[in-house]
Amino acid sequence: MIDLRSDTLTRPSPAMRQAMAAAEVGDDVFGEDPTVNRLQDRVADLLGKERALFVASGTMGNQLCIKTHTRAGDEVIAEAGAHVFFYETAGAAFLSSVQIHQVHGTRGVFAADDVRQAIRPDIYYMPRTRLLCLENTHNRAGGAVYPLDAFASIARVAHDAGLRVHLDGARLWNACVASGETPASYCAHVDSVSVCLSKGLGAPVGSVIAGSRDFIEEARHYRKIFGGGMRQAGILAAAGLYALDHNVDRLAEDHAHALAFATVVGGIPGVVIDMATVQSNIVIMDTAGTGIGAGEWAARCAAAGVRVSQASERTLRAVTHLDVSAEDVRTAAQIMVRVFTSGGR
Numbered sequence: 001m002i003d004l005r006s007d008t009l010t011r012p013s014p015a016m017r018q019a020m021a022a023a024e025v026g027d028d029v030f031g032e033d034p035t036v037n038r039l040q041d042r043v044a045d046l047l048g049k050e051r052a053l054f055v056a057s058g059t060m061g062n063q064l065c066i067k068t069h070t071r072a073g074d075e076v077i078a079e080a081g082a083h084v085f086f087y088e089t090a091g092a093a094f095l096s097s098v099q100i101h102q103v104h105g106t107r108g109v110f111a112a113d114d115v116r117q118a119i120r121p122d123i124y125y126m127p128r129t130r131l132l133c134l135e136n137t138h139n140r141a142g143g144a145v146y147p148l149d150a151f152a153s154i155a156r157v158a159h160d161a162g163l164r165v166h167l168d169g170a171r172l173w174n175a176c177v178a179s180g181e182t183p184a185s186y187c188a189h190v191d192s193v194s195v196c197l198s199k200g201l202g203a204p205v206g207s208v209i210a211g212s213r214d215f216i217e218e219a220r221h222y223r224k225i226f227g228g229g230m231r232q233a234g235i236l237a238a239a240g241l242y243a244l245d246h247n248v249d250r251l252a253e254d255h256a257h258a259l260a261f262a263t264v265v266g267g268i269p270g271v272v273i274d275m276a277t278v279q280s281n282i283v284i285m286d287t288a289g290t291g292i293g294a295g296e297w298a299a300r301c302a303a304a305g306v307r308v309s310q311a312s313e314r315t316l317r318a319v320t321h322l323d324v325s326a327e328d329v330r331t332a333a334q335i336m337v338r339v340f341t342s343g344g345r
């Protein structure tokens with residue numbers, strides 16, 4: 001079975017497990033885990049921020065940042081397909097008592113005017129717009145990369161209006177490998193950022209948030225409230241350090257695999273892929289033209305040996321990652337061609 005449902009499916013390699021087993025550890029609630037501290041310093045440095053904080057998941061990272069930036073009753077602007085809106089179980093409402101104001105982007109990228117118009121005027125009966133969330137790469141937009149100049153100008157619109165800016169950079173590493181920009185060049189335009197170690201980087205657990213010293217101190221307080229104060233977490237942080245050493249540059253291979261896959265599968269009659277979004281490791285396939293629902297296609301592909309996920313009623317999603325080879329991806333594409341042209345029988 002070739003599994004392209006998600007880049008979260010990767011399993012820690014023997015060498016990564018060895019690094020985890022050998023990690024020097026301490027009690028991180030006391031701030032005394034040397035491996036966690038090393039990871040936090042390393043990521044802060046990579047992102048060009050004063051401080052960083054190791055957290056259990058990308059969702060925890062985003063939600064901690066929203067909590068730290070906002071007060072109850074505030075409004076947060078996010079893209080209509082943003083992870084913070086779509087996949088975080090209404091966490092912003094549940095944990096921070098804020099509402100999300102959706103703005104539609106193009107392939108995940110905002111137009112400056114749309115953001116400007118979404119910022120509420122300072123009138124007492126309006127919600128207070130406090131925060132803008134950006135996502136790079138954009139998951140539901142098929143892994144599309146935010147061009148740096150567009151990113152900078154949108155962040156400027158928000159900052160000029162007195163908003164804070166948060167980057168959901170779960171796949172910021174992919175965005176940078178695809179665009180050639182550095183993580184710090186994106187992060188220079190935001191007040192906080194969350195990055196995942198457990199997606200394409202292949203670590204089993206963990207994300208890191210980064211920002212100013214004061215911001216991270218406040219976020220640490222909320223992390224404890226949210227139940228995220230972990231003890232000998234260096235075992236996990238060691239996997240993150242290993243991933244940063246070994247698994248960043250190789251993301252280019254995943255991107256090449258996704259493009260090769262999309263080129264073949266996009267040629268199937270009835271399957272539409274917006275090739276302009278295939279910039280990193282995600283491929284969204286619109287199967288509406290086949291007259292058969294995406295869920296049914298996912299089941300037929302799985303029966304034939306390829307697992308892809310259903311992104312919506314009419315779309316499938318395939319994600320390349322370090323546990324699938326060029327050969328696997330070629331085979332997967334061929335199986336999909338066969339399934340779609342024979343109807344899966």
Ligand SMILES: *Cc1c(COP(=O)(O)O)cnc(C)c1O
Nearest residue numbers: 057058059060083135139168170
């Ligand atoms: C995966 C993901 C997250 C966080 O996910 P967790 O499963 O909570 O680690 C956040 N944002 C985006 C864009 C993601 O793809």
